Structures are given as C-alpha cells and as structure tokens.
Amino acid sequence: MDDTSGILDEALERLHVSGPERLGRLTNHAPMAVxxxxxxxxxxxxxxxxxxxxxRLEEFPSAVAPVTAENWREALGDPRRAADWIGHFGRELAVRPWRDVLAQWWPRLLPGLYGGSTHPVIRVGHAVRTLLSGEETGPRLTELAHGLGYWAARHHTLPALTPLTGAGGAAAALDAVRPLADQSGGFPVLLARVEALPVWAAAVTDPDEARLRLTELVRAATHRYATHGHGEETMLVHAATAPNAVLRTLPALPRALWAPSLHAAWTASAAVTAMYSPTEGLPCAPTTLTDEELVEQALAHGDEHVIKLTDTALDVGDEQARAAAVRAIELSVPLG
Incomplete structure (x- = not known):
C-alpha cells in the first residue's frame, strides 16, 4: 500500500466528520474509493x-441514544441509529482487539448483509484490508467502526428464498439466475421482489473450500460485468464488489465463519444479478491496458463505482476482469 506519508490516514480523518449516507439513502463511497x-x-x-x-458529503448524523450490550438488538437495522452504532463500535475498538470485535459481530451482521445496497459490508472489507496490510492506526480503526456501525444501522435480512436448480460453477450459476421481470424501483423495492435463486455451493462446509468458491464467485461476477454491465452500470458492480469484500475479510475471521460467509456472499451476488441483469449479454472487446494504466484511467474518470470495480478487477487479475473495468469506464458517468 502506497501510504508512507500517512495520506490515507489523513483522508480517513477528513472523512470521519461526514455521515455514511447522503440524501437519506445514498451511500458515502469516499472512504472505500480513497x-x-x-x-x-x-x-x-x-x-x-x-x-x-x-x-456529495453530508455532516455526521446526530446521536439518539447509546447502543449497549443490553439493547443492541432493538437498535439493529434502524438507520436513525447510525451515529449510535458507530459510537458503540468506536468504544469497543478502543478497548478490545479489532479482530475480536469483528469475530463477535460478523455472524450477527452477516444475515443483514443486504442492507444499504450491500455498501456497508463493502466498506468493512476495505477497512479490514487497511488493517491487515498496514499499521493499526487510529483512523483505520475508526474507519472499521464506521463500517460496522453503518452495517448494523442498515442491517436488512431476506425472507426464505425458493431454491432453484443451480450449476456446478459460479459463472454457470450466475447465468442461471432469472432476471426480475420488473426491474423498476430502488434497491429495497427490487430486493423484495427476489423470491427464488439458484442453489450454488450450499453444501460447502470446509473453510478452505469456501475460500476457493468465494474466489471463484468474485472472478465470475467480475467477468460477467464485462458482458452484462449495460443492464445497470452502477448497481451490477456490487455483484462483484460485495463478495470481494467478504473474501478480503476472511483472513481476519475465525475459520468457522468462512463457509457461512460464502453462502451470504452468494445470495447477495445472485440477488443483485436478478435485480439488475439484462436478459442478454453483449460481446466485450479485450483490453491491452496494463494494471497501472487501468488505475490511471479509473482515477481520471473519477466515478466511485468505477474505482471500486477496477480495484476488484485487479484482485482477479486476468484479461476478462480488466475488460470489465474498461467496460465500467465506458458505461459510467464521470465524476463531475
């Protein structure tokens, strides 16, 4: 990580006076993008x-009442309590190792991965990467508190889904997802219409196998954006970036949580695919851009989803993934 001058920590400190959302529902993507x-x-x-x-940033929201070990369940999933939740995790991370806090709360939050259009878990994934790859500085721990707090405030579970015939591989399983007949409306409206999804990797319980399958899912979803991103150039990004956030977090989690993490990530990726995929894919030309050139183009374009998909594409690291990032640049409106 190119952060020898502490620029990332400075940027995170700059951002922590802002709320996790704007206009009451749109996510603040800046911490993830930087x-x-x-x-x-x-x-x-x-x-x-x-x-x-x-x-695009808004002020940090007002607190309502402290979240405690006794009352946290009643505050879960209440977006009005974002400041309360962020404060709770800030206090927890000040006195306990961050991995212990993450291990305690990950299984509590995982069933509600779908809230906030999956952005909270993505923010947590970026925060965990900073902690795994560099020093455990104050701003990086605070960023984890903001990510976990946002997730708790936007916690949203799904009802039981009807299982459909799946496929052996992740790419084939995503292809088997049936796009919603009516794709009008916002994320919560569309999510409520998802009633059935193909079964994939449901029998996986071994942690190492779960990690392999999750890696396969991230690759398949990223590749699929190259041919299907035109269905919804912004929201389909999350079919890849949400499972990648989960994948990035696995090394910080107890191995017993890896298989449940795979299953939640599959459901999220498949649901986003159902909500926004077009009925037909389009050919995607290969790219000759190097990784460095691709990052430079994403930065020049500036759109936060383009930056984040490029980040995931570089994790995948093959030609089709780089082509997906180029496709996002072509489809998306540049940051003004």
Whole structure:
C-alpha cells in the first residue's frame, strides 16, 4: 500500500466528520474509493479526488441514544441509529482487539448483509484490508467502526428464498439466475421482489473450500460485468464488489465463519444479478491496458463505482476482469 506519508490516514480523518449516507439513502463511497486508490499506488491523488467528491458529503448524523450490550438488538437495522452504532463500535475498538470485535459481530451482521445496497459490508472489507496490510492506526480503526456501525444501522435480512436448480460453477450459476421481470424501483423495492435463486455451493462446509468458491464467485461476477454491465452500470458492480469484500475479510475471521460467509456472499451476488441483469449479454472487446494504466484511467474518470470495480478487477487479475473495468469506464458517468 502506497501510504508512507500517512495520506490515507489523513483522508480517513477528513472523512470521519461526514455521515455514511447522503440524501437519506445514498451511500458515502469516499472512504472505500480513497482506500482503493491508496492500495494501488495513487495515495498522492487521494485528496484531489476527495475535493471533487466533497460536494456529495453530508455532516455526521446526530446521536439518539447509546447502543449497549443490553439493547443492541432493538437498535439493529434502524438507520436513525447510525451515529449510535458507530459510537458503540468506536468504544469497543478502543478497548478490545479489532479482530475480536469483528469475530463477535460478523455472524450477527452477516444475515443483514443486504442492507444499504450491500455498501456497508463493502466498506468493512476495505477497512479490514487497511488493517491487515498496514499499521493499526487510529483512523483505520475508526474507519472499521464506521463500517460496522453503518452495517448494523442498515442491517436488512431476506425472507426464505425458493431454491432453484443451480450449476456446478459460479459463472454457470450466475447465468442461471432469472432476471426480475420488473426491474423498476430502488434497491429495497427490487430486493423484495427476489423470491427464488439458484442453489450454488450450499453444501460447502470446509473453510478452505469456501475460500476457493468465494474466489471463484468474485472472478465470475467480475467477468460477467464485462458482458452484462449495460443492464445497470452502477448497481451490477456490487455483484462483484460485495463478495470481494467478504473474501478480503476472511483472513481476519475465525475459520468457522468462512463457509457461512460464502453462502451470504452468494445470495447477495445472485440477488443483485436478478435485480439488475439484462436478459442478454453483449460481446466485450479485450483490453491491452496494463494494471497501472487501468488505475490511471479509473482515477481520471473519477466515478466511485468505477474505482471500486477496477480495484476488484485487479484482485482477479486476468484479461476478462480488466475488460470489465474498461467496460465500467465506458458505461459510467464521470465524476463531475
């Protein structure tokens, strides 16, 4: 991570006076985007990018009442309590190792991965990467508190889904997902329409197998964006970035949580695919861009989802994944 001057920590401190959302429902993507830029050697551009994004930020929300060990269940899934939840995790992380806090709360939060359009778990995944790859600084621990707090506030579970015939591989399983007949409306409206999904990897219980399958899912969803991203250029990004956030978090979690994490990540990726996929894919031309050139183009474009999909594509690291990132650049509106 290119962060020798502490630029990432400075950027996170700058952002922690802002709330996790704006306009009551749209996610603040800046902490995720600046972490991705720093991770790929563009720390020197972080503050300039933030200056462009800053008009989208809103003030940190007001607190309602402290979340405690006794009352946390009643506050779970209440977006009005975002500040309360962030404060709770800030206090927890000040006195306990962050891995212990994560291990305690991950199984509590995992069933509600779908809230906030999956952005909370993505934010947590970026925060965990900073802690695993560098120093456990105050701003990075605070960022984890913000991510976990946002997740708790937007916690949203799914009803039982009807299992459909699946497929052996992740790519085939995503192809087997039936797009919703009516794709009008926002994320919560569409999510409520998802009633059935193909079964995939449901029998996996071995942690190492779960990690392999999750890696396969991230690759398949990223590749699929290259041919299907035109269905909804922004929201389909999450079919890849949400499971990748889970994959990034696995090394910090007890191995017993890896298989449940796979199953939740599959459901999230498949649900997003059902909600936004077009009925037909389109050919996607290969790209000759290097990783460095791809990051530079994503940075110049500036859209936060383009930056985050490029980040995931570079994790996958093959030609089809890089082509998916180029496709996102072509489809998406640049940051003003």
């Amino acid at each position: 972490e991705a830029l720093a991770a790929h050697g563009r720390a020197g551009s972080v503050h300039r990018w933030l200056d462009r994004y800053a008009p």
